[in-house]
Amino acid sequence: MSSTFGTLFKVTTFGESHGRGVGVVVDGCPAGVEISLSTIQTQLDRRRPGQSRLTTPRQEGDQVELLSGLENGKTLGTPISMLVRNRNQRPSDYGAMANIPRPSHADYTYRMKYGATSQSGGGRASARETLARVAAGSVAEQILKALFGVEIVAWVSQAGKIKASTIDAAHLSREIVDNEAVRCPDPQAAASMTAAIEKAATEQDSLGGVVSCVCRGVPAGWGEPVFDKLDALLAQAMLSIPAVKGFAIGSGFSCASMSGSEHNDLFVASGSQIGTKTNYSGGVQGGISNGQFINFEVAFKPAPTIGKAQKTVDYEGREVVLEGKGRHDPCVLPRAVSVVEAMAALVLADLALRQAARCQ
Amino acid sequence: MSSTFGTLFKVTTFGESHGRGVGVVVDGCPAGVEISLSTIQTQLDRRRPGQSRLTTPRQEGDQVELLSGLENGKTLGTPISMLVRNRNQRPSDYGAMANIPRPSHADYTYRMKYGATSQSGGGRASARETLARVAAGSVAEQILKALFGVEIVAWVSQAGKIKASTIDAAHLSREIVDNEAVRCPDPQAAASMTAAIEKAATEQDSLGGVVSCVCRGVPAGWGEPVFDKLDALLAQAMLSIPAVKGFAIGSGFSCASMSGSEHNDLFVASGSQIGTKTNYSGGVQGGISNGQFINFEVAFKPAPTIGKAQKTVDYEGREVVLEGKGRHDPCVLPRAVSVVEAMAALVLADLALRQAARCQ
Amino acid sequence: MSSTFGTLFKVTTFGESHGRGVGVVVDGCPAGVEISLSTIQTQLDRRRPGQSRLTTPRQEGDQVELLSGLENGKTLGTPISMLVRNRNQRPSDYGAMANIPRPSHADYTYRMKYGATSQSGGGRASARETLARVAAGSVAEQILKALFGVEIVAWVSQAGKIKASTIDAAHLSREIVDNEAVRCPDPQAAASMTAAIEKAATEQDSLGGVVSCVCRGVPAGWGEPVFDKLDALLAQAMLSIPAVKGFAIGSGFSCASMSGSEHNDLFVASGSQIGTKTNYSGGVQGGISNGQFINFEVAFKPAPTIGKAQKTVDYEGREVVLEGKGRHDPCVLPRAVSVVEAMAALVLADLALRQAARCQ
């Protein structure tokens, strides 16, 4: 298992969905930076189940407890560790499924890898693990904002077949995003998405979607070629989130159909500096930030645990009909927004420190 | 700069496109495995420019020299290092562009990061660096094949607006792929792609595209949740290749429009084991291989250096018209095939050793 | 700050001496291994202050709480995390010293590095942090014993000027070591050590010493040249323990005065294998275990916080007389024994997994 992420700003998560709790250790923070626990809690609340009828009715609570690393609200430079206790465990919900690997879930692969037959082993594959990332990501964000003025905002740009129209990324805020329970800042699309998700819920089915994200205020120069390019680490970070199947930066897959003369971001004078006319690059060239907005998209598959009957087989190959009994999200996208923001923050905080190390 | 990739199977590349040469150190190979230098050379030749009129007319040669790590054709367990000398350097081709950052190229970001005004600094952003990856990737592939029977085949599935039809991934071989200079195994699409690339060349423009890849024979159990998931490391690996803007595994972005009941890969009995009816997961669930084919797609932007005139500005913000003078690829896709295979092999070799370490 | 140790068997500690608690995350454990929490607690108790009049009278309790990673007493392959709450905090003991850096303590260097003026920052330099290492080390030991039959025993071989006579390392056990409060298995030397420590306590002074350690049952082949040699990682591990000033393996510094013909460990037949006649190598040659006992020595300086008056200066350079007021150990050696064992176990567990990864 690989539960640590980052080179200098280093995050280690622990905890299973059905164990005592989920937590995180954030090592490598600069000292003397103010960190607000309530800001962390706010991001946890945005990830929390049960916020609206669009998500699972589990009421997890998820109060973060600080264990170390802060004094008088400021970082000490020592590891910041945080714990969120698990409260609302209902392992019995899953008992019936013990011999049947849920299709497209990690049940089967965890058993093949770890030989473990327990639920708790697979419990690291649960979206609940992302709670630790959100807590750590909020610390990273607060440092990025305090030291560099960086802002990160993500939103739901697609849910099922409904796509949002183009969003004004320059002025988007989390407040605007949160205006809609579905976290899509295009109100018309949001209404359609909501209807589609409610329909899926009724059918005991689930929907996929896309989360888009913009990072503003990243100075030129962040990213470590050739392997730890800014976009390469973002890609790893996003694909490490459960249920993610694709990552695209800037023009993404649409670049394939374009010619160089269409796709090139021509430089233009911009005050005493130079900027670019378009941003097909998504703010990254050669793996290094160029000072423009960093924007990227993340594709989430529909949650695999559904109530709808599925014809599948158990571990011995016997045919069974499986009907998921747990309380699950018809669409994880609204809750995934803060997870995407968190992982982006972890990548940027690490690369910010690595660039500072250059002594230049 | 971050020139090392991998945890146990660890690859370090070095060299600038306009310096003495490009090379690689491959540390962490198991001892006693036969490695063929001519197999390495074959993959380098597939990446080499000047193979056909579709790629750049530069004739680089690119003969690999072994510096250490093998004896009597077998690995010693010590670092395998290889060097490819640069021969066909024409730095004067680039001289005129010294004050003008090429749009969508790494010129500008390298200067902002390293403060270097030299060509050679940006020379790490050159596709020539990928030569070192291909050499290392071939070592990884040979180990994967010898110890585990793994096979990796990539191909061009889209060039510009032309898309190949679905390919039979089970029976695809590199020989079939190489039947067409454009490395697309769909002959009809290949013909259209060739025409499109030739047209772009005539117009001094360039085309983007998509490389698809299948990895066969990967046993269930490889991949290290939660951050070094198999698909997360593949995503990092692919986005670390110059010009890549997107990565998708299995269903990729199309998963967003699907419902869970459509997307779930139902289990079926398969001999003494169980397999899946469909493979929207792309062979990875919860970040761990499930024994099915691993398939993924990589989007390449059109090469930014083009002969066509571009209105841009120099570093001081003065308007200029830039016409690229170097010898460049109208479409890098055919040459990118072996780079994608190489990076996939590096990820799999590392995860294979990490799974072996589990002592189970 | 660097709070993570190990490549595959990876340990991350957190917590300050005067904060909420101290804890650890142990990632990379093989799955399915039985782990006894009471064995962990026993090692913590051996490190605990207040065991005898030779150590500090603080009664910390130090009950370990398991947060994740085990189910039904077995490892899941997921991170094992453990927390020990701080209970007996008396920050006021240290208040008076806030403007005076304690000589040979980390007060001054932490302030210079982190700019922090808080006690808690320096609280990572406290020996209390080693509690997390002992908990993690016990997990490592239990895995090493279950999978490979490795045993580790450390003891006090010198306290102040008193040195123990040669110990029979083949038959030494922790029970024998614990027969004496001072943890020296030579009863005569133990008596003298006890007297010397009591004298130092009376004089409000402290004593240094040496902990010796033997690792039995390590098979030939562990250790990763050239930088992660078994002895190199042991050296790092031991010097990372607070108050350690020296590390010696096998013959140690006495090798300097010997000739090759004296120092060479001649091979002898030993059943179907070959062994060595002497063990000046300390069980390691070329950075790799050779199947003999691994033995090494660790020098601990006298604890810097003493009650005896010291003429020193405060941060502004003003002369002061400092008399330490906290409850501190006249000699940390007896408590350091389990810390040395723990760090040795962490090194060996990591190298065991790395050797297993060799697929041979």
Added chain:
Amino acid sequence: MSSTFGTLFKVTTFGESHGRGVGVVVDGCPAGVEISLSTIQTQLDRRRPGQSRLTTPRQEGDQVELLSGLENGKTLGTPISMLVRNRNQRPSDYGAMANIPRPSHADYTYRMKYGATSQSGGGRASARETLARVAAGSVAEQILKALFGVEIVAWVSQAGKIKASTIDAAHLSREIVDNEAVRCPDPQAAASMTAAIEKAATEQDSLGGVVSCVCRGVPAGWGEPVFDKLDALLAQAMLSIPAVKGFAIGSGFSCASMSGSEHNDLFVASGSQIGTKTNYSGGVQGGISNGQFINFEVAFKPAPTIGKAQKTVDYEGREVVLEGKGRHDPCVLPRAVSVVEAMAALVLADLALRQAARCQ
């Protein structure tokens, strides 16, 4: 095998003693720093065999070839790679020993670890690998000097039973050290050492010794507790050098016999800052530099390959008399001086960058 060292300033060595050559990749250098190749060559020459009758008569030459990373004598921020070809290989010298593991050499452990029966596998255990470290270390030194004013000087303080008197570390230079072929700056001790080494050479035997080292100009604040403490990484670095059996910083093992009131380095006013009256700490407290001289000692065992007859056994356990036939050093200490300096520089350069990353 673990051939990479460092977190940000990252060095990877490759090459066997009897293969094509030995080389190194130095990644993570700040850009724009002047690096002199002749300074690198000078350090290589100081490590080179055949400098005097005290060392092996092999004439290796060892001219360094730069492969990448510099332009116009300055760092580009890209990996600096260097290669030294092997020229004077006489594998036949070793042929007779193929079935007999040399006592206290790495022959046996390399075979047990890698299963390799070749000489070249063991060739990574050769002191020749340290050549790559010296080249990399010289790059690190030049950066440390240019950016921070750090100076590093090592010398032979003991050879066999002869110990040098205390050296004035404040004014010691490499020129002074090199005044004596034996590299001991105490002329009287140097004469005795020379006689002892010549006697050992005549007897076809070898001698051990101690290299001492001082690092001047290191500012307070370098070192990353809790695991990557400055002294912990120095210990790893030194124990990773072939033949090293012990490491001691500051007071080293003598601290064991001292009381706290003797050993504590009392603070004194020192201009606008504060310094210490004594330096038993060796410039490091709590794993962080305190601005005083960093001084440490490294114990080298006598070289195991000797001409003198040794009664040992072959791999099958058959008794044999072994007389080493290669050309070997009667005392490696004079040549080890630049290796110790190099490894110290690698540790300090990495920690310097890591401290810079703190953004403070």
